[in-house]
Amino acid sequence: MCGIVGYIGYEQAAPLLLKGLEKLEYRGYDSAGIAVYDGSGLEIYKSKGRLKILSDMIEGGAKVKGTVGIGHTRWATHGEPSDINSHPQVSDSGRFAVVHNGIIENYMSLKEYLINHGVEFVSETDTEVIAQLFEYYYDGDMLDTMLKVLAKVEGSYAIGVISQEHPDELLAVRKDSPLIVGIGEGENFIASDIPAILSHTRDIYRLEDNEIVALKADSITVYNMEKEVVSKTPFHVDWDVSSAEKGGYEHFMFKEIMEQPEAIRKTISPRLKNGKIVLDDVSLSKEDLEKISKIVVLACGSAYHVGMNAKYILEKIARIPVEVDLASEFRYRDPIIDESVLVLVISQSGETADTLAALREAKRLGARVISIVNVVGSSIANDSDDVLYTWAGPEIAVATTKAYSTQLAVVYLLALYLGEKRNTITTEQLERYVKGLENLPNQIQEILEHQETIQYLASQYFNSRDIFFIGRNLDYSMSLEGSLKLKEISYIHSEAYAAGELKHGTISLIEDGTLVVSLATQDMLFDKMMSNVKEVKARGAVVLGLTTEKHKEIEKTADHVFYIPSTEDILLPSLAVVPLQLFAYYVASMKGCDIDKPRNLAKSVTVE
Ligand code: G6P
Numbered sequence: 097m098c099g100i101v102g103y104i105g106y107e108q109a110a111p112l113l114l115k116g117l118e119k120l121e122y123r124g125y126d127s128a129g130i131a132v133y134d135g136s137g138l139e140i141y142k143s144k145g146r147l148k149i150l151s152d153m154i155e156g157g158a159k160v161k162g163t164v165g166i167g168h169t170r171w172a173t174h175g176e177p178s179d180i181n182s183h184p185q186v187s188d189s190g191r192f193a194v195v196h197n198g199i200i201e202n203y204m205s206l207k208e209y210l211i212n213h214g215v216e217f218v219s220e221t222d223t224e225v226i227a228q229l230f231e232y233y234y235d236g237d238m239l240d241t242m243l244k245v246l247a248k249v250e251g252s253y254a255i256g257v258i259s260q261e262h263p264d265e266l267l268a269v270r271k272d273s274p275l276i277v278g279i280g281e282g283e284n285f286i287a288s289d290i291p292a293i294l295s296h297t298r299d300i301y302r303l304e305d306n307e308i309v310a311l312k313a314d315s316i317t318v319y320n321m322e323k324e325v326v327s328k329t330p331f332h333v334d335w336d337v338s339s340a341e342k343g344g345y346e347h348f349m350f351k352e353i354m355e356q357p358e359a360i361r362k363t364i365s366p367r368l369k370n371g372k373i374v375l376d377d378v379s380l381s382k383e384d385l386e387k388i389s390k391i392v393v394l395a396c397g398s399a400y401h402v403g404m405n406a407k408y409i410l411e412k413i414a415r416i417p418v419e420v421d422l423a424s425e426f427r428y429r430d431p432i433i434d435e436s437v438l439v440l441v442i443s444q445s446g447e448t449a450d451t452l453a454a455l456r457e458a459k460r461l462g463a464r465v466i467s468i469v470n471v472v473g474s475s476i477a478n479d480s481d482d483v484l485y486t487w488a489g490p491e492i493a494v495a496t497t498k499a500y501s502t503q504l505a506v507v508y509l510l511a512l513y514l515g516e517k518r519n520t521i522t523t524e525q526l527e528r529y530v531k532g533l534e535n536l537p538n539q540i541q542e543i544l545e546h547q548e549t550i551q552y553l554a555s556q557y558f559n560s561r562d563i564f565f566i567g568r569n570l571d572y573s574m575s576l577e578g579s580l581k582l583k584e585i586s587y588i589h590s591e592a593y594a595a596g597e598l599k600h601g602t603i604s605l606i607e608d609g610t611l612v613v614s615l616a617t618q619d620m621l622f623d624k625m626m627s628n629v630k631e632v633k634a635r636g637a638v639v640l641g642l643t644t645e646k647h648k649e650i651e652k653t654a655d656h657v658f659y660i661p662s663t664e665d666i667l668l669p670s671l672a673v674v675p676l677q678l679f680a681y682y683v684a685s686m687k688g689c690d691i692d693k694p695r696n697l698a699k700s701v702t703v704e
Pocket residue numbers: 396397398399400442443444445446447448451494495496697698699700701
C-alpha cells in the first residue's frame with residue numbers, strides 16, 4: 097500500500113526521501129513522487145512506475161535542493177496510476193503539497209463544493225481534495241488549517257503536508273492508516289514504517305488515531321483534535337538495519353524463508369516455561385474460558401490459510417467449534433456473534449483494512465478479540481482485547497513466509513493453552529506437543545538444508561502452464577497456501593483442491609503432463625490420499641508427493657517425492673509449508689519474476 101516519508105532538518109531532503117521510499121517499496125506501489133521546499137517555493141517531481149524512474153529524473157535527488165520535504169509511493173485507488181495522479185498533490189496556487197495514504201470517502205462532495213467555489217482540480221485523486229482544502233481554509237496557521245480540513249474529511253488517512261508559507265514546519269496526522277515519527281537531533285522524520293528511517297534514528301513515536309504532529313528541525317509537538325498537546329513515550333527500535341534489508345540474499349523472500357527457524361524460536365520460547373504454555377499476553381479468566389461457545393477466525397490471504405489450519409488444530413486440541421471467515425466476507429453476512437464468541441484475528445501487518453473492519457464489527461457485536469499480529473502497535477493490535485505478537489521481525493517480501501510460520505506457531509500455543517485450561521488434552525499429550533513444538537526450528541533447518549532438491553524439481557516444472565495442489569484435512573489448508581504462494585510470485589495458474597473433492601469437477605482439468613503436488617503428510621489419511629493420487633495419475637498427471645519419511649511407499653505411486661521429518665500430525669503444516677515456499681520461490685526465480693514485488697499485489701492492503 098502507499099508509503100510516506102517526510103523530512104525536516106539540515107541534510108538535503110531529496111536523496112534522503114528517495115532512500116526512505118526505497119525501503120517502503122515492499123508495500124507495493126505503482127508511482128512515486130516528492131515535494132521539497134527549495135528556498136523560494138515547492139519543487140514537485142512525480143512519476144508513474146518504479147522509483148528508479150523518479151530517481152533518474154532528479155539525478156538521485158542531486159537536482160533538488162532543500163532540507164524539508166515529503167515523499168510518497170502510491171498504490172492507485174482513485175484514478176489510474178499516472179504522473180498526474182501520483183502524490184504529492186498540490187493546491188491550486190502551488191503553496192501546499194500533500195502526501196496521503198488511505199481513502200477520503202466523501203471526496204466527491206468536497207470536490208464539488210470546492211469546484212463551485214472556483215477551485216480547479218487537475219487529478220482524479222481523493223488526495224487532491226486535501227491539498228485544495230488546505231488552500232481554501234488557510235488562515236496563516238498550519239495547525240488551525242489542518243484542524244479545519246480534518247473537520248471536513250471522512251475516511252482513513254495518514255497525511256503529510258508542507259507549505260511554502262511555513263517552510264520550517266512539516267505537519268502530519270493519522271486515522272486508520274499507519275504513521276510513525278522519527279526523532280532525530282536537529283532533524284525529524286515521518287514515515288509509514290520503520291525501515292524508511294532506520295538508518296537515521298531508532299527512536300520513534302507511534303502516532304495514534306486523530307493525533308497531529310508538528311515537526312520542526314529541532315522540535316516535535318503532538319496535538320489532539322482539541323489542539324491540546326499530547327505527551328508521547330518514545331519507542332526504541334532494537335532490531336538492526338540489516339534485518340530490514342536483504343542481508344546478502346538475492347531476494348527478501350528467500351532471506352525470510354531462511355529466517356523461519358529463528359523467527360519461530362523467538363515466537364515460542366518466551367511462551368514455553370517448564371513444559372507449560374505461558375501466555376501472559378492473554379487475559380482470559382477461567383470464567384471467560386468456560387463461556388466460549390465458538391471461535392471465529394478472521395483474516396485475509398495467507399493469514400486466512402493459517403486460520404484454516406487453526407480450525408483443524410483448535411477443534412482437535414481445545415474441542416471448541418471453529419468457524420473461519422475471510423474478513424472481507426464476514427461483515428456482510430450478518431454473522432451470529434455475541435459475548436460468548438472468541439474472535440481470533442490474524443494479520444501480519446496489523447493494518448489490513450478488511451481485517452480491521454471485520455474486527456471492529458465483531459467487537460461491536462460483543463465478541464472478545466484476540467489477535468495474532470506481527471507489527472507492534474498496529475491498528476489491529478490496538479483494537480484487540482489481547483494481542484499475541486509473532487516475533488518474526490519485519491517482513492518485506494510481499495509474499496509472506498516467516499509471518500505465516502510464526503502465526504501458525506502461535507496458533508499451536510493458543511490451542512495447547514486452551515486445551516490445557518479446558519482439560520481437553522492430557523498432561524502427557526501436552527508434553528508431547530510441547531516437545532514437538534520446540535523441535536520445529538531444527539526440523540525446518542533440516543528441510544532448508546535440502547533446498548537444492550526443491551530447486552531441481554522447480555527446474556523441471558517452471559515452464560508449466562497449470563499446477564495443482566491437493567491434500568486432505570491440514571494438507572488441504574497447506575495446498576491452498578502452496579498454490580497461493582506459487583501463483584502470487586510466478587504467475588503460473590494454480591488450483592488447490594481438497595483431494596476428495598477432485599472427482600466432483602476439477603479432475604476434468606488434469607491433462608497429460610499436468611503437475612499435481614500431492615500433500616500426504618497426515619498418517620490417518622495417507623491411504624485415502626494415495627487413492628486420489630492414483631486418480632490423477634490415471635488421467636496423465638505427473639505427481640510430486642510431499643510426505644513424511646515414514647511413508648516411503650509413496651514412491652510406488654508418485655513421480656517425485658520430497659520427504660519432511662516426522663512429528664505430531666498437527667505440527668506437520670509448519671514443516672510442509674517450507675518446501676512449498678521454496679518451490680514457489682525457485683519457480684518464480686527461474687521464470688525471472690520480480691519475486692519481492694509481484695505485479696498487482698501489495699504487502700499491506702489498507703483499503704477495503
Ligand atoms: C496481502 C498480502 C498477503 C497477506 C494479506 C493479509 O494480500 O499480499 O501476503 O497474506 O494481505 O495481510 P496481513 O498483513 O493482514 O497478514
